[in-house]
Amino acid sequence: MARGARDPGELGETAPGVAVVAARDRTTELLRAGARQAFGDDDRVPALAAWSLVHGMATLIIDGALELDPGTDVASVARAAALRLS
Helix, strand or coil: CCCCCCCCCHHHHCCEEEEEEHHHHHHHHHHHHHHHHCCCCCCCCHHHHHHHHHHHHHHHCCCCCCCCCCCCHHHHHHHHHHHHCC
């Protein structure tokens, strides 16, 4: 188990299935490839920053803490937020 990872049975959860793990691996590689293209290296920190930003925004939207007008291009909002951090 990865360092810092929780035991899936800890909260009555089950381990992710093969399809979930495969999908996670594919999306992780897409994220890292985008970070490599944007930043020119294989440093994991830019990918982690992008992942954190997107997941944080998604959580805020889902929880209703970040209200967007109907039809808002969420990807554009995420890009604008990322540019403000640089």
